[in-house]
Amino acid sequence: MGDLGRPTSFDYIGRVSLINPLAREISAKIVYYGPGLSGKTTSLKYLYSVIKAERRGELVTLATEGDRTLFFDFLPISIERVQEMPVRLQLYTVPGQIFYAATRKLVLNGADGVVFVADSQEAARDNNRLSLQDLEDNLAEMGLDLARFPHVFQWNKRDLPTAMAVATMNAEYNHHGAPAFETCASKGTGVLQALKEISASVVRDLRRRQQGARRAPTGETQLVAEDGLTARLSAVASEAVEEATAPAAAPSLPVPTQPPPASLPARSALAGTGLSFAPLWPGDGAGVERVERHIVAREFATAVRAAAELMALLLDALPGTSGTGGPMARAALLGIDGREYLRLCRLASAPDAALTAEDALFALYLLVSARVKQQAL
Ligand SMILES: Nc1nc2c(ncn2[C@@H]2O[C@H](COP(=O)(O)OP(=O)(O)OP(=O)(O)O)[C@@H](O)[C@H]2O)c(=O)[nH]1
Ligand SMILES: [Mg+2]
Structure with missing residues (x-):
């Protein structure tokens, strides 16, 4: 199958996050990004296996060829409390293979935070770098800067003998001092911690931007509103997990x-x-x-x-x-x-x-x- 998403023009749909002031609940989109075979799908599969059934939906995997993601994976979960707020998260993975560029853009669209899953193996050095650059380019197209965008790293496949030193990975990829976790997605090590951290960053970021919207003069408020960040009332109470x-x-x-x-x-x-x-x-x-x-x-x-x-x-x-x-x-x-x-x-x-x-x-x-x-x- 070829690249499923190759639109000629790319429209930025706007960030889908919202704080529902009635339910006092946050809903946000988190995208697992990274090169092919780095362990993004494996991370979601692990989360699916350990999160209680009443707190998650089904793991939806849209088109795969063998192990490889061709479109994306999707897992909705709810977390009881992140900084005193109940949070609903939509977790997505992108297809890491280089030629699915358009699909990655579509999936990244509307994201509130990114978990970058890097492959620790020495052989994946260039692929990690290219994928990180791809992420930064796509964010830039959406008017976003990774330096100010909630993100965490998973240094994945730490179990392999060819894993690079953590200090090397931090120096090469973590340019903005983001939280980084040594993970082994196939065993699940560190995956929940990374999710917890990105959830906290996203909530902090939403609050900060919402407060900015409240304080900003009219012109700026308008800009934030167009970014989809002002609180929107959900017309109908959201359904249970x-x-x-x-x-x-x-x-x-x-x-x-x-x-x-x-x-x-x-x-x-x-x-x-x-x-x-x-x-x-x-x-x-x-x-x-x-x-x-x-x-x-x-x-x-x-x-x-x-x-x-x-x-x-x-x-x-x-x-x-x-x-x-x-x-x-x-x-x-x-x-x-x-x-x-x-x-x-x-x-x-x-x-x-x-x-x-x-x-x-x-x-x-x-x-x-x-x-x-x-x-x-
Ligand atoms: N040894 C080891 N293998 C891992 C780890 N995480 C994932 N894998 C394996 O790496 C392979 C690729 O993992 P996936 O999760 O499918 O990779 P992906 O990032 O979703 O890849 P794409 O869908 O192509 O972007 C699978 O065979 C996994 O079992 C890990 O921490 N250690
Ligand atoms: Mg995958």
Whole structure:
């Protein structure tokens, strides 16, 4: 398989981190970066194996060829407390092989912190350097500077006899005095410590930037807001971690084949209340209105399926991602919570009788949330 993500133009989607002031919860994206075979996927697999099931979702691995990551791995986890705040993290790995440059950019997009996994072996010296340079270049394209960007290092494969001295690695790669950990990802040594440290750095960084936003004069506040950092209220309380039941293959939503049934009420059941999400789709609000009407008519299964179809269309039309991964990958790149997307997939293929009002409202919420994110592109 070739490079899955080779968009001709790269759009910086904006950082997806948010502090939810109601839940007082932080949600952030952390990317495991580094050269091919350095141990990024192994690190995520280890985390998956040791984090309690109720605190993590499924490990989603998007396309691999043997051991090699071709698109990315994804693991959502929640941590009870980092500096007194509950934290939800979306962990991603990039494909390290040099020719997946465009894919790395897409995955890095919106990151709040990086764990750079370097291969300690002498033979990997140049690859580590090139990968670090690649990271710095990609951050620079996003207007970010590694010196001020939360990052930690894993000096991985410390178990191998050909490992370089730690002092050498620090001198060659750790130019900004970031925390560094000696790790052996295949045994798990040091991997949790590195995650803990990057989580703490990300929280500190978010707080610092949010305080900056609060204090800054209007112009600067605006800049920070465009960076996606101002607190945003989550429209619906986020779902619990036990939601995650990802199928092994990348899930997808059904693409619409049927026109809407003719039996629908002629006008929005919400008409008169003035409450509809249709204006979010200027000129084409009929789709979401259909979902709303089905909910009001208590046709919850039809509402869920209509919302899932609209979501599939929305993801399909995402700019700059043609030929990039599947819908799961696009959803992740848009900044949709992986667990929530998987829940919608699951609902869309559930039997009608199993679907409740809550499911339909959730489907509507996720669709609207995706639309808002899409409009922010
Ligand atoms: N000896 C040793 N082997 C390791 C360690 N960490 C990972 N490996 C092995 O190195 C190989 C590559 O690991 P991956 O985690 O797949 O590497 P990756 O960084 O995801 O590679 P790409 O997906 O190509 O970017 C696997 O065979 C792992 O078992 C380690 O600490 N020590
Ligand atoms: Mg990998």
